[in-house]
Amino acid sequence: MADSPRWRRRKEARPDEILEAALAEFAARGFAAARLHDIAAAAGITKGTLYLYFPSKEELFKAVVRGTILPRVAALEAVVEAAEAPAAVLLASLIQRWSELLQIPQICAIPKLVLSESGNFPDLARFYYDEVITRGLGLVRGLLRRGVAAGEFRPIDVDYAAFSVIGPLLLSMLWRHSLEPNGAAPLDGAALARSHADLLLRALSMEGRP
């Protein structure tokens, strides 16, 4: 029994298993309504053990948000910054990459979680704003600016245009996470990405200009 490999505890894997279980629970119920008992059970441990890894429910929650989202943002940034392609191509590619995140439920849960708990966790909202939103918006704005500067895009207010780019992508994540499980029509991420990119590129193009 004691030496059965099934029961060998991988000490290093623990924190990640806990974070995964916690994300699922927090996403399903919100911070306040999530129970540590359920998180522990889902992670295959007991309540007391949680406290060996995280000092409180709050810290666990913050660790969940911080740990889940940052790597993704960095990945998207890399896509854009490394490339030399025309802005139009990069924009379409960025939208398409983002739409692929729709396949990952844990990712779709994060925006809802942060927006939901922004009132109770101001520092988390701030962190998310600084590390995710600002960087994400900056990514898009830089891209638009490049396009305008290169004469690919017509001159626009880049700051607000970025909202037109990102809004539908955020909407699709919230839709997937919060509405589809409650009877909403399922979303075809790829089709949405194509449609959105098509509209945006047309909106930005110089065509038809004198």
Added chain:
Amino acid sequence: MADSPRWRRRKEARPDEILEAALAEFAARGFAAARLHDIAAAAGITKGTLYLYFPSKEELFKAVVRGTILPRVAALEAVVEAAEAPAAVLLASLIQRWSELLQIPQICAIPKLVLSESGNFPDLARFYYDEVITRGLGLVRGLLRRGVAAGEFRPIDVDYAAFSVIGPLLLSMLWRHSLEPNGAAPLDGAALARSHADLLLRALSMEGRP
């Protein structure tokens, strides 16, 4: 003290005062973390009195969401359906009207509230999907369809295009409600509306087409 009565009868005004206080509290903390004690205090009554008007915390929450959002949707519908103007004009007008809702914090709180609690209140999410989202999307889709049929807009996939229209508007509400209080740059609703409408109309226009 002796000459100020402990309480006063205000049966008629009470429910609305309660709903207002409850919306503020639910919006700030979420359903689970909101305390009836605080809602009551904000409404100028005591906890027990809440139960003269609403049978439980849950029902109070549902009444808040239902009562706050429905009138607004109906108002927006009326704007579009009554008008005979070209689709492009209507679309710009719809976006501008919506952007005016950004001035009303209570309205901005609703989407977050529903998305946050969709996991704990499936029937509320369903109600919101049926009565708000479906009707809102339908409004936009009908408008786009009219424009396409009239030869004003180029032929597009109306279903997905509606996401491109609505996404940024939703984003602006969440931004105002959840991010601005936490350090995010303030949003100029009118400017955003102009920018978004400009991009959309360009994206939809026949110009530059053979």
Added chain:
Amino acid sequence: MADSPRWRRRKEARPDEILEAALAEFAARGFAAARLHDIAAAAGITKGTLYLYFPSKEELFKAVVRGTILPRVAALEAVVEAAEAPAAVLLASLIQRWSELLQIPQICAIPKLVLSESGNFPDLARFYYDEVITRGLGLVRGLLRRGVAAGEFRPIDVDYAAFSVIGPLLLSMLWRHSLEPNGAAPLDGAALARSHADLLLRALSMEGRP
């Protein structure tokens, strides 16, 4: 309307209507679980009005018990004291009279009520003991004593024999009130009275004695 006789309030009748409703409610739920709201509703008035007639729930409860039981005891006492018949006849008659009380649910409820709440209402238990039990037992003991003195009954310990007389009668009331509504076999009060009287008279008789 105002002069409709149906709605004429008989001020004098009020207290009794309240007592009746209160007895039913207290009997069904016990003192603590009975709700003044329900009592008032059953009496056709509102909660506040109760306080015009009784200063508190406790006093209402005491009035219920006191008002319901005392007249009955007095009636039974009169039966015995007035009569000149032989003790055996009187005993059978007393038992039969008592068994008739089984038809009156309100009466059957009283013993349970007093026994139930004796812990919370010591003065009520005391009152009941002094005014009902002592007098009831005294009635039976006096009767037995008369029979022994007259040579009708064999010499017995009158004090304890009274328990043998009264116990089954009490049991029948509790049975009717608490058990029959919960599936117990219905009791034939008259048959029980006959059987009990028959056994008692045989137990007390001189027959078979030298």
Added chain:
Amino acid sequence: MADSPRWRRRKEARPDEILEAALAEFAARGFAAARLHDIAAAAGITKGTLYLYFPSKEELFKAVVRGTILPRVAALEAVVEAAEAPAAVLLASLIQRWSELLQIPQICAIPKLVLSESGNFPDLARFYYDEVITRGLGLVRGLLRRGVAAGEFRPIDVDYAAFSVIGPLLLSMLWRHSLEPNGAAPLDGAALARSHADLLLRALSMEGRP
């Protein structure tokens, strides 16, 4: 203080300690008026700990009643069924055994508790009727039937006679529990048992019959 731990693990002993404390509290106040806080304190624990052992106040109450009474009934049954003695001897023995239960306050509390709460706990009343009353009455009835069949007892209506046997025994329990603490004359259980048995045996005997 520093050297006395705040609590100690006693998983095995706890349930019984709780049941004991709960019985005392329920017996003293009734179900509705009993406070879990007091029960917990009497058991040497805190309120929350109760819920580790019983899921609700109701279930605790039911466990109290079920756990306290069943063993006693079984014990009495064993006394009667195992014996080969004449019915008269058994009957006197049964009454005497029962009277010994008067020494155990917890037992005397049970009938009152069940009768009191029969309105609020129909299933408990049913359980008590099925498992205690029916079996107790059956015991007595079987014994009487044996005596009649053997020619020891005169022919009587066994069903009703059982009430004459049991009623005084129940009365003595209620007396002990509810009246003695409130000023009633103390009962001598042994003397009452002798008196009752004497009367019953005389009532049932064939003596003096032609």
Added chain:
DNA sequence: AATGAATGAGGGTTCATTCAT
């Protein structure tokens, strides 16, 4: 490292009682 019994503060809910009308 891991457990899970125990805690205790805090929340939702009920209801006897009060009092302006």
Added chain:
DNA sequence: TATGAATGAACCCTCATTCAT
């Protein structure tokens, strides 16, 4: 006299957190 809106104390129950094992 009668109402019923309002109160506030008290109760059951939950659950994050602690700590002896």
